[in-house]
Amino acid sequence: MRDIDLYQDYGRPQLNEDLTAIWDNTKRFALKEIAPFINEWDEAEAFPRPLHQKAASAGLLGIAYPQALGGSPASHRMRSVMSLALCRYAKSGGLLSSLLTHNIALPPLLHHGSDFLKQTIIPAVLSGEKIAALAITEPNGGSDVAHLKTHAYLDGNDWVISGEKVFITSGYRADYLTVAVRTGEAPYTKDGSQMTKGARGISLIVIPTDLPGIERTLLKKMGWWCSDTAHIRFDQVRVPSQYVVGEVGTGFKMIMSNFNAERLSMSAAAIGFALACYDEALAWSSQRQTFGKNLIEHQVILHKLMDMQMRIxxxxxxxxxxxxxxxxxxxxxxxxxxxxVAHVCLLKNHCTQTMQFCADQGVQILGGMGFMRGTACERIYREVKVMMIGGGAEEIMKELAAKQSF
Ligand SMILES: Cc1cc2nc3c(=O)[nH]c(=O)nc-3n(C[C@H](O)[C@H](O)[C@H](O)COP(=O)(O)OP(=O)(O)OC[C@H]3O[C@@H](n4cnc5c(N)ncnc54)[C@H](O)[C@@H]3O)c2cc1C
Incomplete structure (x- = not known):
């Protein structure tokens, strides 16, 4: 599929120019700085930290943030164009998720954080100097955010935090963690007697990871190999109260509204990965010969490609x-x-199912080669399940869409 087919909006020529610039810039970056190295990084289960600074210089980290904090304002469509191009040409969900974790960690600070939090953290992260991650999920459950157990009490001017978070993207390398904790209600006593259950009493607190009491362990995964995914334990971590994001006790609302941009961005990414599988399958079937002709000349294979196109x-x-x-x-x-909100939930489900279909068909068209490490289809086939679980599992997306619709 030609690039122009993907984002053309004939009604808005000015916008098209902006979109083309974002697409071309992102594609250039992905092809030069990521694609040649991605297999090596995946096998090493890490990518070089300076890539954050390179991506910042290319304008990829700051997209949609205010200029005053080091970003460049953008619409949903512009940001989606960037995700599409990055995923289509870098072909790695691990890379995308880790390089861009700040997009789930920073928005609560941007909207509700004090000047201290905004000025200390956001420009440093958007410039690629520091890494920010979001820590919501816990070992006892991720879908049911309202029942998280990590807790904090107020001691003088510090919040003292204990608990665990799991599956945290960039959690091992992050300099700052935006963490969901149960603070309960005033007077925030140490014995937890005021700990409110459910959505009320959850707060977001930024934890600088150089504080004592934090233990981080790397987790092994089915896919997203080059991204660091961490289990994090907090043992009486003392965080000054200026690191609380917004009002104490309003974290649940912030977490929920943060999900919309994440799910939209995951949807665009899923289409980008579907395109990467389509591109590879098309190229392979155009040169691979079976029974005296190119694969693509077998009608069954051509139809598989059309089924992929239809879903994309x-x-x-x-x-x-x-x-x-x-x-x-x-x-x-x-x-x-x-x-x-309902549309975003259904969009995420539809796009990740498209990605799953295209990865499956791509591997089939590549045959044995599709099972070999180093092909995009093989990697993306391993990476699709996390797209259908992370950021809200498929079942949760349907529940939420239904609740918002009726
Ligand atoms: C590689 C990776 C990276 C991640 N990165 C982050 C991160 O950076 N920060 C973070 O906070 N979290 C992160 N997560 C966690 C992710 O958001 C959670 O895994 C997800 O929300 C699901 O939570 P859970 O794994 O605890 O599954 P559970 O909540 O235990 O659910 C298990 C399964 O049960 C089903 N289910 C759950 N509830 C219902 C229901 N009501 N009705 C029907 N079916 C249901 C779903 O199929 C779900 O997949 C990451 C996960 C992975 C795998």
């Missing part, structure tokens, strides 16, 4: 519709229409 096109159509339903930037603090 419908996902793109849905993506642009959802992007254009909302004309503010992804990182503005706006209470979205419930119907839009």
């Amino acid at each position: 096109q419908s996902s793109l159509g849905m993506l642009w519709r959802v992007c254009d339903q909302i004309d503010y930037s992804p990182f503005t603090d706006h209470q979205p229409d419930p119907q839009w």
Whole structure:
């Protein structure tokens, strides 16, 4: 599929110029700085930290953040174009998730954080100097955010935090963790007698990872090999109260609104990965010969490619519709229409199913080669399940969409 088919909007020539610039810039970066090394990084289960600074210099980290904090304002569509191009040409979910974890860690600070938090953390992360991660999920469960157990009490001017987080992307390397903790209600006693259950009483606190009492362990995974995914333990970690994001006890709302931009971005990424599988399958079937002709000349194979295209096109159509339903930037603090939230949930499910279908068909078309490490289809086949679980599992997306719809 030609690049131009993917993001053209014939009604808005000015916007097209911006989109083309973002697409070309991201594609150039992915092909030069990531694609030649990605197999090596995946096998090493790490990518070089200076890539963050390179990506920042290319304008990829700051997209959709205010200029004053080192970013460049952008719409949902612009940001989606960047995700699409990055995933199509870098072909690695591990790389994407780790390089861009700040996009789930920083928005609560941007909207609700004090000047101290914004100025200390956001510019340093957008410049690629520091790494930020978001820590919500716990060993006892991730879907049911309202029941998290990591807790904090107030001691003088410090919050003292204990508990565990699991499956945290960039959690091993992060300099700052935006952590969901149960603070309960005033007077925030040490014995936890005021610990409110459920969504009330959850706060977001930024934890600088150089504080004593933090233990981090790397986890082994089915996919996303080059990203660091951590189990993190907090044992009486003392964090000054200026690191609380917004009002104490309002964390649950922030977490929920943060999910919308994450799910939209994962949807665009899933289409990018579906395209990477399509590209590889098309190239392979155009030169691989069986029974005296190119694979693509067998009608069954051609139809597989058309089935992939059909799903990619419908996902793109849905993506642009959802992007254009909302004309503010992804990182503005706006209470979205419930119907839009429902559309984002269904979009995530549709796009990740497209990715799953294309990875499966891609491996099949490549045959034995599709089972070999180093092909995009093989990697993406291993990476698809996390896209259907992380950021809200498929079942949760349907529940939420239904709740917002009726
Ligand atoms: C590689 C990776 C990276 C991640 N990165 C981060 C990160 O950076 N930060 C972070 O906070 N979290 C992260 N996560 C965690 C992720 O968001 C959670 O795994 C996800 O929310 C699901 O939570 P869980 O794994 O605890 O599954 P559970 O909540 O235990 O659910 C298990 C399964 O049960 C089903 N299920 C759950 N509830 C329902 C229901 N009500 N109805 C029907 N079915 C249901 C779903 O199929 C679900 O997959 C990451 C996970 C992975 C694998």
